[in-house]
Amino acid sequence: MLFSWNIFWLFALSSLLLWAVGAVVAFRRGETCRRLALGLTLAGLAVYVAFIIGLWTSLGRPPLRTLGETRLWYSLFMMASGWLVYRLWRYRWILSFSLIVAAVFIIINLVHPDIHDQSLMPALQSGWFVPHVTAYIFSYSLFGCSFLMALIGLWRHTEVYLPSADRLVGIGLFFLTFGMLSGCIWAKQAWGDYWTWDPKETWAAATWCACLLYVHLRLKADRTDPKGQTTVAAYTALIVIFLLLQMCWYGVNFLPSATQSMHSYTQ
Amino acid sequence: MKPLHYILTSLFAGVLLQVLCGGIRPSVVAFPLNVSIIFALLATLWVVEGEWGEKTAVRTFRSPRMACGLLIAVGIWCVLGGLTPQMPIPDDATLLHRFAAFWGLNKFPTSYPFVVLLLLLLLHLSLVIIHRLRQRAWRRDVPFLLLHGGLWLALVGGMAGSADAVEGRIIVARQAPTRSAYDAYGREITLPYTLRLTDFHVTRHEADHSPVQYEATLLIDDMPQSLAVNSPCGVRLFEDLYLLNYFSEDDTDQADAVLLLMVRNPWKPAVLGGILLLLLGTGWQLFRLK
Known part of the structure; x- marks a missing residue:
């Protein structure tokens, strides 16, 4: 088998190197440096995507089943979101912060790779599997970026990051909603109910509520709060969204209620 | 207040x-x-x-x-x-x-x-x-109405559906047809059709022989119907059968009986309608983002 977790380190380190150089170059002023930073980050993404495609092909199934595999996608989407934010709004720090978050998940996979069996269990044999999981993980990465913006915004006592966070949350909310609702339709096909308040679903509902709260807070800010009194509340909501989605993603597995979850596929 | x-x-x-x-x-x-x-x-x-x-x-x-x-x-x-x-x-x-x-x-x-x-x-x-x-502001704010209307419909369908939904488990064997399902409290639900298992098949992965799909063929009132995991079979309007498990006396892939879940929920279209409206609304909102 050409592509396996055994050679992950090679692709991971190459990508990390390209992303790190790109993040450093991004701090230098000038259009050439900006283009170079974008190009290096994109090259790192291409290397990383090559590994995922290779792994997908050799496993004979999409690598989306276990925590280790979702970490793979999260680090990819985290850097892709960072690249997109840098390209659109030119925050020079975003590549470094995205790199730190992505690197944490890559290092966890390098240290604890969670090498898995070959096939996908019957419960996961569905056309909804890939769109449901990838949409969720992509939204997680966007909320990861908005979380970083919230930290910086609170630290610098400025509201300048909120318009960008609005866009990230706008896109993230679409993917989060799509992930959740495609999960509902899939659950109906698999278990007979659209929503069963399974522990994972409960945390997903809490995360969705927090996202909607952010959107409503920002609407309220536009209408009745021109002085930006809700800025701290909005940044806090972004932090809460990030914490809740960590719970929804893997934190729920460490709770006593996890034993009742229908979303446990790793055992 | x-x-x-x-x-x-x-x-x-x-x-x-x-x-x-x-x-x-x-x-x-x-x-x-x-x-x-x-x-x-x-x-x-x-x-x-x-x-x-x-x-x-x-x-x-x-x-x-x-x-x-x-x-x-x-x-x-x-x-x-x-x-x-x-x-x-x-x-x-x-x-x-x-x-x-x-x-x-x-x-x-x-x-x-x-x-x-x-x-x-x-x-x-x-x-x-x-x-x-x-x-009469709906024309200028379609996504707003789609989002809020979708959530409303899904909530109403879910809450009202939990009152009207009927769920029962059925053991369907090869030997004799059955028309009994049992709810969570063990009460019998008589089905308006009979069920009998005629075939059961496990598809296994070529490399490691782990199960990839379970598929059962049933006779529903003498009409053959197949159902598999993630692929339920609709027997009547708002009533579906789901394959939950199988029983085999000699631990082979040849099942003697299967466990099915019967779900009867007349509010299914309302929830699905709400989900689709919500999806349309969030998609529309995304399209309007610049």
């Missing part, structure tokens, strides 16, 4: 009901009571919005501040429910577990405080939608 007062008062009423009555049995609002309540609620809110729409109380109830308060309350209740194992309290339960059970958190989806919060959310959504419709 401020939004916080509405929410806290309702929550207090919910907690009081929970302490006095225990959890809710959804079947108490089964058809036709649920449909009557929905129509009465909508008609009342339509009149309230038309007659007293500009009164402070009504404006407060449909305000974004109310939406924020409700989202925080529902979110907090979900977090508390997510932290609490969803099971009846055992005899050796810890003090913390007993305290959580006192609030209904160990069965939080059917606890009064949570249902009261969802009803409040439903009222808020209804008022917001009726307000927009009465203003």
Whole structure:
């Protein structure tokens, strides 16, 4: 088998190197440096995507089943979101912060790779599997970026990051909603109910509520709060969204209620 | 009254009901009571919005501040429910577990405080939608109506559906046909059709021989039908059969019997409609982002 977790380190380190150089170059002023930073980050993404495609092909199934595999996608989407934010709004720090978050998940996979069996269990044999999981993980990465913006915004006592966070949350909310609702339709096909308040679903509902709260807070800010009194509340909501989605993603597995979850596929 | 007062008062009423009555049995609002309540609620809110729409109380109830308060309350209740194992309290339960059970958190989806919060959310959504419709502003704000209307429909379908849905487990064997399903309390449900297993097949992965798919073929009133995991079979309008498990005496892939789940839910189209409207609304909103 050409592509396996055994050679992950090679692709991971190459990508990390390209992303790190790109993040450093991004701090230098000038259009050439900006283009170079974008190009290096994109090259790192291409290397990383090559590994995922290779792994997908050799496993004979999409690598989306276990925590280790979702970490793979999260680090990819985290850097892709960072690249997109840098390209659109030119925050020079975003590549470094995205790199730190992505690197944490890559290092966890390098240290604890969670090498898995070959096939996908019957419960996961569905056309909804890939769109449901990838949409969720992509939204997680966007909320990861908005979380970083919230930290910086609170630290610098400025509201300048909120318009960008609005866009990230706008896109993230679409993917989060799509992930959740495609999960509902899939659950109906698999278990007979659209929503069963399974522990994972409960945390997903809490995360969705927090996202909607952010959107409503920002609407309220536009209408009745021109002085930006809700800025701290909005940044806090972004932090809460990030914490809740960590719970929804893997934190729920460490709770006593996890034993009742229908979303446990790793055992 | 401020939004916080509405929410806290309702929550207090919910907690009081929970302490006095225990959890809710959804079947108490089964058809036709649920449909009557929905129509009465909508008609009342339509009149309230038309007659007293500009009164402070009504404006407060449909305000974004109310939406924020409700989202925080529902979110907090979900977090508390997510932290609490969803099971009846055992005899050796810890003090913390007993305290959580006192609030209904160990069965939080059917606890009064949570249902009261969802009803409040439903009222808020209804008022917001009726307000927009009465203003005839729907043309300029289609995504708003799609999003709020979708959530309203999904909530109504889910809540009313839990009252009207019937679920039963059926063991279907090769030897003799059956027409009995059993609900969660072991009560028999007689099916208007017979079921018999004729074939069962396990598809295995070529490399490691792990199961990839289970597929059963049944005779439903002498008509062959196949069903598999993630691929239920619709037997009647709003009634589907799901393959849950199989039984084999000699541990081979040849099953002697299969365990099926029968789900009868007339509110299925309402929930699906709500989901599709929500998807359309969020997609539309994304399209409008610049």
